Amino acid sequence: MARLKVGVPISGRGSNMAALAEACADPAFPAEIVLVLSNEQGAAGLERARAFGIETATIDHRGFPDRAAFDAAVTARLEAAGVELVCLAGFMRLFTAGFVEHWRDRLLNIHPSLLPAFRGLNTHERALAAGVRLHGCTVHFVRPELDDGPIVMQSAVPVQPGDTAERLATRVLAQEHRIYPAALRMVAEGAVRVEGERVVYRNDWNNDGLLVDPPLA
Numbered sequence: 223m224a225r226l227k228v229g230v231p232i233s234g235r236g237s238n239m240a241a242l243a244e245a246c247a248d249p250a251f252p253a254e255i256v257l258v259l260s261n262e263q264g265a266a267g268l269e270r271a272r273a274f275g276i277e278t279a280t281i282d283h284r285g286f287p288d289r290a291a292f293d294a295a296v297t298a299r300l301e302a303a304g305v306e307l308v309c310l311a312g313f314m315r316l317f318t319a320g321f322v323e324h325w326r327d328r329l330l331n332i333h334p335s336l337l338p339a340f341r342g343l344n345t346h347e348r349a350l351a352a353g354v355r356l357h358g359c360t361v362h363f364v365r366p367e368l369d370d371g372p373i374v375m376q377s378a379v380p381v382q383p384g385d386t387a388e389r390l391a392t393r394v395l396a397q398e399h400r401i402y403p404a405a406l407r408m409v410a411e412g413a414v415r416v417e418g419e420r421v422v423y424r425n426d427w428n429n430d431g432l433l434v435d436p437p438l439a
Contacts, residue, residue: 225251225254227256227305228246229303229307230257230308230309230310231260231261232265232313233260233262233315234262235270235312236267236270236271236311238402239255239267240270240274241398241400243276245403245407251407251410252410253307255274257276257277257278257303258279259296259300260278260281261280263280263282265280279303281296307330309331309402310330311332318366323366329363331364331371333345333362334359335360335369336358336359336360337369338370342369345357346387346388346390346391346394347387350385350387355380355381357379357381358377358378359376359379359394360375360376361373361374363421365419372419372420374421375404379397
């Protein structure tokens with residue numbers, strides 16, 4: 223069976239991209255990364271991708287007159303590589319609605335909160351300020367609104383007494399690296415589909431949309 227061809231846009235160190243690449247290095251995994259693309263020439267994740275033998279490309283957003291022109295160039299480069307699914311991994315640019323609709327239900331993102339809570343930036347600091355007892359991360363299909371879209375998988379991390387944003391972020395990042403490959407597998411195997419604005423799971427995946435680490439008593 224052909225493996226799903228994945229493109230991964232990044233802007234920085236690419237730690238979630240590396241987690242996906244490690245999973246895809248297994249020939250039995252149902253997806254393969256065919257392109258890692260960055261808007262930053264010096265993104266550390268580009269070198270990490272090349273170490274996995276993955277093709278890389280840079281498209282500097284500063285060279286375009288507007289967001290739509292940049293997005294069109296990104297789409298063209300992804301499609302030239304044969305990309306069928308896009309997995310955002312720390313890509314620090316907001317895409318236009320036109321880009322999102324072009325890739326509708328073929329565009330995944332991972333966000334460091336239990337969406338719909340704490341959309342946007344500084345999620346760990348905001349979670350601590352709000353006094354929540356559970357924080358975590360979410361893999362979701364992308365919609366034009368910020369950090370919105372049907373949820374594929376989440377992992378919940380208990381907030382511990384005395385937590386700092388840095389300590390909490392470290393534990394959440396470990397879960398990001400755990401669930402992004404798992405969610406990609408689900409999508410690549412056809413174990414999920416989008417109905418309306420909700421993800422529906424194939425019967426044998428019904429209990430795999432939420433992880434808690436460590437498990438709650």
